[in-house]
Amino acid sequence: MRTDTHHLTAARVTATPRITVVGTGYLGATHAICMAQLGYEVLGVDVDTAKIDALRSGRVPFHEPGLPEALDQAMSTGRLDFTTDFSRAAQFGDIHFLCVGTPQKPGSQAADLRFVEAAATQLAAQITGPALIVGKSTVPVGTAAMLRERVRTLSPAGRALDLAWNPEFLREGFAVQDTLHPDRLVFGVASTWAEQVLRGVYRPILEEGTPVVVSDLATSELVKVAANSFLATKISYINAMAEVCEAVDADVGDLARALAHDDRIGGRFLRPGLGFGGGCLPKDIRAFQHRAREIGAGAAVRFLEDVDAINARRRSRAVELVRELAGGSLLGVRIAALGAAFKPDSDDVRDSPALDVAHRLRREGADVVVYDPEAAENAHRVHPDLPLAASLTEAMRGAQVTVLLTEWDEFREARPESLAALVAEPRILDARDALDARGYTRAGWAYRTLGRPFPPVPSAAHPTSAAVAVREEELELCTAAAEDAEPVPLPAEP
Numbered sequence: 001m002r003t004d005t006h007h008l009t010a011a012r013v014t015a016t017p018r019i020t021v022v023g024t025g026y027l028g029a030t031h032a033i034c035m036a037q038l039g040y041e042v043l044g045v046d047v048d049t050a051k052i053d054a055l056r057s058g059r060v061p062f063h064e065p066g067l068p069e070a071l072d073q074a075m076s077t078g079r080l081d082f083t084t085d086f087s088r089a090a091q092f093g094d095i096h097f098l099c100v101g102t103p104q105k106p107g108s109q110a111a112d113l114r115f116v117e118a119a120a121t122q123l124a125a126q127i128t129g130p131a132l133i134v135g136k137s138t139v140p141v142g143t144a145a146m147l148r149e150r151v152r153t154l155s156p157a158g159r160a161l162d163l164a165w166n167p168e169f170l171r172e173g174f175a176v177q178d179t180l181h182p183d184r185l186v187f188g189v190a191s192t193w194a195e196q197v198l199r200g201v202y203r204p205i206l207e208e209g210t211p212v213v214v215s216d217l218a219t220s221e222l223v224k225v226a227a228n229s230f231l232a233t234k235i236s237y238i239n240a241m242a243e244v245c246e247a248v249d250a251d252v253g254d255l256a257r258a259l260a261h262d263d264r265i266g267g268r269f270l271r272p273g274l275g276f277g278g279g280c281l282p283k284d285i286r287a288f289q290h291r292a293r294e295i296g297a298g299a300a301v302r303f304l305e306d307v308d309a310i311n312a313r314r315r316s317r318a319v320e321l322v323r324e325l326a327g328g329s330l331l332g333v334r335i336a337a338l339g340a341a342f343k344p345d346s347d348d349v350r351d352s353p354a355l356d357v358a359h360r361l362r363r364e365g366a367d368v369v370v371y372d373p374e375a376a377e378n379a380h381r382v383h384p385d386l387p388l389a390a391s392l393t394e395a396m397r398g399a400q401v402t403v404l405l406t407e408w409d410e411f412r413e414a415r416p417e418s419l420a421a422l423v424a425e426p427r428i429l430d431a432r433d434a435l436d437a438r439g440y441t442r443a444g445w446a447y448r449t450l451g452r453p454f455p456p457v458p459s460a461a462h463p464t465s466a467a468v469a470v471r472e473e474e475l476e477l478c479t480a481a482a483e484d485a486e487p488v489p490l491p492a493e494p
């Protein structure tokens, strides 16, 4: 009898499923909005009343380009609503996407699974008919199988409730594009019914020719951490090369360009600089190491320790270079810190290299003023003691050293001549290798970046014109070889 009902209502789940999305952060809010745009009726759920109130009133509570417009559009269809009521969600949905956070546990490398467990069990306890719970959060391998057992045991729906894993690969700053047009879809399933349901709900995306990989639960969980580990490793690889270049005055920019010519290596995620941060890559490579040790495969991913350590050293090196630019001591030196977000087009400051460097400079006695076009509020929440400027001009006025920490367009597009007129001393560390080195040098700036040779900074307050001329000459030499060759741009990464 149960099987018959299952098949009857299971057909509805496949044909016109109603969707809930649990957790309305970057991932969940975007997923809910995009699913409504695809034509589904969607209910977003979160325990955070402020977040739900904001979304219900049509406001996205974080910075994500294109998402406010998409929310507007989805709300106007009447297909999208948000709630804090779990029982309403359990009754409403046929497919329940879990998009809650799995942050790093304090004092441990492990992921904190409290939110994912709570969301799954709270829903399951109130689901009474056939339904599919689909995990999208990044979790340690083994979590999905454990949760599947648990939700089927405790739910009144019993075995009519299934659980699948469908990892999400969206990048902040590109969330809408990555959700509606992903590189690939990965379905981790333990039944053909779950696969059918997932193929059905993603039909509009699959019809675009998006590749899909269907596998077991464990593999699908691993795909996500393997992908993020690979990306982190690639970034740390080029930053390790930057360290080697620094030891012999070689140029990691040219080195990266030369590597990028090889299709097997490619230029993406090969931009040297301050390294990776954010709410994903750092905690994912740590949680992966932790879980790998638990399952007896610790040796296989031990290299991730180095990946993390190389990443951390870039931050220390940036502080060292600012100190050098300041003439040896940071005490009382007025510094303009440009950027607080972990990358441009995001207001996310979780594990942000930019904010970390600004904070360290302040801890060493510098008079730091931070400016970020979007992340000021979040930066203030983390470091209330860090002075924030309301504009680029305000941050730079009177600065003795400037440090570019997040490569926002506003900073890349600013004219070095205009900026030079604002500062007390035109000295800049371009920690993201994002500025026009030649333009800055021509405008009289002492310009430094990580992993590339530059002449010593003169000790006088302002660089003499002779010193500027020398730097220009050396810079021409540095870039000549690269210009002779066919340029292979390192594609801009989010």
Ligand code: UGA
Residues within 6 Å of the ligand: 138, 168, 169, 170, 171, 172, 173, 228, 231, 235, 268, 269, 270, 271, 272, 273, 274, 275, 276, 277, 278, 279, 280, 281, 342, 343, 493, 494
């Ligand atoms: C990352 C992954 O790229 C997504 O595929 C994944 O879905 C997401 O994590 C997640 O797990 O949810 P995201 O954190 O938005 O996305 O940021 P990325 O674009 O990967 O950038 C991560 C960090 O690497 C940034 O701090 C960025 O500045 C840095 N980066 C990137 C470099 O230092 N060099 C590069 O060449 C590229």
